[in-house]
Amino acid sequence: MMKLVGAALLLMSCTAIGFRIARDYRERPRQIRILMQAIRLLKQEIEFSVTPLPQALSRVALRTVPPVSKLMEAIASNLGESDVSVPDAFSSSLQDVKAYTAFRSQDVEVLQEFGETLGTSDRVHQSQHFAAVLTQLDGLEREAREAQKRNERLWQYLGVLTGLLLLVLLY
Numbered sequence: 001m002m003k004l005v006g007a008a009l010l011l012m013s014c015t016a017i018g019f020r021i022a023r024d025y026r027e028r029p030r031q032i033r034i035l036m037q038a039i040r041l042l043k044q045e046i047e048f049s050v051t052p053l054p055q056a057l058s059r060v061a062l063r064t065v066p067p068v069s070k071l072m073e074a075i076a077s078n079l080g081e082s083d084v085s086v087p088d089a090f091s092s093s094l095q096d097v098k099a100y101t102a103f104r105s106q107d108v109e110v111l112q113e114f115g116e117t118l119g120t121s122d123r124v125h126q127s128q129h130f131a132a133v134l135t136q137l138d139g140l141e142r143e144a145r146e147a148q149k150r151n152e153r154l155w156q157y158l159g160v161l162t163g164l165l166l167l168v169l170l171y
Contacts (some may be wrong), residue, residue, distance in 0.1 A: 007171060011163040018159015025152040027102035029144040034068045036137050043130040053086065053119055054079040067100045090115025110136045
């Protein structure tokens with residue numbers, strides 16, 4: 001009886017690991033799309049409503065879904081603290097929220113570069129920075145969709161098959 005319970009736990013844990021990795025491949029394109037939507041909303045808040053950056057980020061956070069909304073809230077709250085620059089607020093917020101996202105290092109790097117340019121120029125140049133980050137994120141989203149097609153099913157099968165292989169080897 002204990003052997004059967006152990007075998008079931010082993011198979012379930014290996015399968016769960018495979019499905020967890022596959023979920024990251026599935027979530028990454030969706031989260032990048034939500035992030036692109038949030039950046040478009042931020043652009044509208046800054047350019048058309050002329051809203052200060054912390055308030056614009058808070059408004060965008062209310063109009064997006066987690067984990068992007070958590071990122072926007074974290075940046076806004078970091079900017080609300082005294083003596084915090086925009087790049088520092090972006091960097092610390094990205095590190096805090098990264099564990100809750102499916103973002104990869106290149107996604108975080110694009111956002112950190114965006115944080116370094118945000119609020120450093122006039123409206124025309126700021127609009128160009130928004131367009132540049134949206135273009136970069138669009139490319140990353142396409143890349144993430146391709147990786148999802150290649151790897152999502154692979155990791156699901158790999159988790160199950162690894163569990164079965166370990167069962168065969170152990171019993």
